[in-house]
Amino acid sequence: MNIYDTIIIGAGHNGLVAAAYLAKQGKKVLVLERRDIVGGQVVTESFGDGFTVDSLHAGGTLRPDIIKDLNLASFGLVVDSVRKPFISLQPDSNHLVLDANPAKAVESIKRFSEKDAANWIPFLNFMDKVTRFIHAANETIMPRLPKGFNFSEGVDLAKMGINLRMMGGADMMKIIRGIPMTADEFVDEWFESDVVKAAIASLGIHGFTLGVFGAGTGYTLMHNWANRGGLSNVSAQGGVGKITEALASAVKSFSGEIRTGAEVKRILVDTFTCKGVVLTNGEEISAKNIISAADPKHTFLNLVGAVNLPPELVWNVQSIKMRGSVAKVHLLVDNIDAVVAGATHASPLPATFVIAPSIKYLEQAYDAAKYHSISEKPYLEVTTSGNVVSVHFQFAAYKLKDGDWKTEGAKVEKVAIETLAEYFPNLKSSIVNTKTITPLDMEQTYGLTEGDLNHGQIMLDQFMFMRPIPGWSNHKTPIDNLYLCGSGVHGGGGISGASGWNVVKVLK
């Protein structure tokens, strides 16, 4: 006798979105979270007195339609309406300031290229179309090939196709061509200044283990732009943790249950049908459906187990490229104003700073990941919140050739601080506390296999109907009643919540 209709493994944003929608439909839902707090990657945590930070993601928010559907505003979610300026710091202090106000951005771009300045607004208009397309694509459940032409799935696909076609042939073609391009080629279609190109191209590698010369970073650029709604993130007031807190409140308000400190050890499978789960403390819980918001590798290989799966699928899952190469360095300073006042650039906070001075610099930073090491000259994206400076550091390969992550975190921290100190000379003396999160921490603490924030790289052979693996892009699995809803499925990657939302449509 099942007490629960659905058990959801993992209380990250996607797991909670799925739980909230199902609970709202009146389903009896149980969310099981390994950690003592909900949120998964989308958490705001305290690492000491006055040292509260967004651990892994310094911003971003759910799709507006999800926020509206679940009425998250009533659960305390307030999303900033202001988009921070995106500032590309240059060694010669001639910084590029891409303000959310297009006119201001154009002024700044003019210092690098008149032609690029003239192209800025047409580019923004094009990216608006890209965003519309990607949102449409992300809410479409990717059918299996070639069996996907049954009526219900066909309608969604057709809608996506119509959406794309409505943009007009020329823009549609531009988007299609942009997908396999490199980020470098993508920006080169519009701009000539290396500074302008690099600042925008950095979005193509943000969170991914690819260089700007890698095919498919044209797509990841569009993907990140669409998820952010622009160059820099909009943020939830009080930190990204407020997003998952609001979701958890919503789940509870719909009578859903959330248990923290409850780690699933196995999914109970009997001849390709799942019956329930067993926790690490031995407790067994049964339910009609199980949805895993964990990454596909962990779900299939650890929770289900290879013996319960067809060999071909095991091989495909083993081949999923999980390649974390992001580290986070959080710095608590005693006086943020003094740090900013001493900077080589005049910019009022808040702002998003990037160290992406040239296309070559970005590619060189990536070379380190290719050979399993840590960039000496990293690509950084930096935000501040109160007295905390948060650094998104690339690249720091999960699999290190020399040394291991028990000790190398110190190196990442040092490189990050030294790199930033060139632009913020007062920084070093102002640091009072640090917290570095390595790719290994991401795996061990946050449950991300190989520290991959996206639950599997978003590469051309791992996106849309190839995500997470060929044949299983529709949230279903070869195990009856077992579904996937994490970032590893199409719609995922980023904080949009689309894959958590889509699984609910599949369950219907």
Added chain:
Amino acid sequence: MTQNNYDAIIIGGGHNGLVAAAYLAKAGRKVVVLERRHMVGGATITEEIIPGFKFTEFSYVVSLLRPEIIRDLKLPQHGLKILPLPSTFTPTGTGDYIAGWDDHDTTRREIYRHSPKDAEAYDEYSRRMARLAKAIKPILSILPPDPTSLHPKDLMGLMKLGQFASTLTEKELYGLAKIMTQSAADMLEEWFETPALLGTKSASGIIGTFLGPRSPSTAYVLLHHYMGEIDGAFRAWGFAKGGTGGIAEAIASSARAFGSEIRLNATVKQVIVKGGRAVGVALENGDEIYAKAVLSSADPFVTFLKLVEQKYLPEDLIHAIKKFRTRGSSGKVNIALSELPNFTALPGENILHNGAVSISPSIDYIERAYDDAKYGRFAKEPYIDMIFPSKIDPDMAPPGKHVMSCFVQYAPYDIEGGWDDAKREAFGETVISTIEKHAPNIRRAIIGKQVITPVDIERIAGITGGNIFHGELLLHQLFFMRPATKWSGFRTPIDGYYLAGSGAHPGGGIMGSPGKFAAELALKDGI
């Protein structure tokens, strides 16, 4: 001087230009081929650069030449003879070697020596690749439709494509989708673990591209080479009797036999356009030749931006061609030898000299070579693919002596500071010292050498950027996007003007398809 008696003018006497001419002449049209140089062949030539030694200067092996072209043009009767290249020999750099053969079982035994696991994987890998290559091959013969167009012609094309897709199994479809998008390294590492095997196999994924084996989408280039076929037999690479020049001469001979005229030392300066229609060409020497149609087998950059006035072309096409990636990445070093290189991994003259020798000890070795190139340097330790034409065809060198053809990657066209004689010399030296590590006798065996950089390829063969494929085989430069969206169909915005070179679908290699497609379209258009 004005003449007005041709049906078609073909610009460029490379293999595609000659194929186009032969097909048009075969259909009874009056055709003239205009070749800039003193010989036909373009990048498909053999030249006696050092007395007695014949160099296959640029392209050196053949695998993709379409069997229907060989048949239609009766090329064997015109002297085409493909000799097999039976093996690939890769020194591991650690004193051993790994060899691949044109026989599956022999290769399997050799792989087993290095890794039983790889040997086992090799069986299934070969089966899958053969299936995929067979599955994708029909695409080479489909004229790419424009997916954004609502024109009946394109909708029909899309339907045909859909029909083709529906003949594939689910596994094949996914396999195809994956191989079109993956990196060669990611694909191969799913199967194998032996570094030299991985290195050698991944090398097929980077030939002619400005990408490393870890760059996504290089698996397709690997498959493109895997599709190699001679006379319908899968996966056979060959060497043409007389070098690749033998192929061009056979096609030229066929074209002439069908009645085509071929003029050498005839450089086209401009295509003459009247009333929106190409009506002829003006030569450098002032001659004007008129015809009903003009087919350019030059690369897209030359075809669209140099040979015609831009006022005849839409803005977006000009933009697209300017952005078309034609970055040359490879060079050639052709060497006359007094004796064959003596490889420390397998001393003495042996049967492996009949095949290719590949300096590709690991994926990372090639990837690092790419890293040099992407920052504007030639590779310090390059990937080299060597063959010894004189071992296969004794006529290529004086008795007892040998010629050696080394394809080298990477050598970027846009090298820092530009190419000059000193850099060319240094590049040649790098290649020789790289070979020397594996065959110490090489240096004293050298009688003479020819070093070809991408800039030389551009200068001699007239290919923009020195890219051997007239434009890289990147995903966004394939199929309905090659060379530009809306203009992937060999026709151009100028009536009667066609693109017939490797810059059109399905791309480069000694395939001949673009020339054939363009000729057939021109005939269909009623010339």
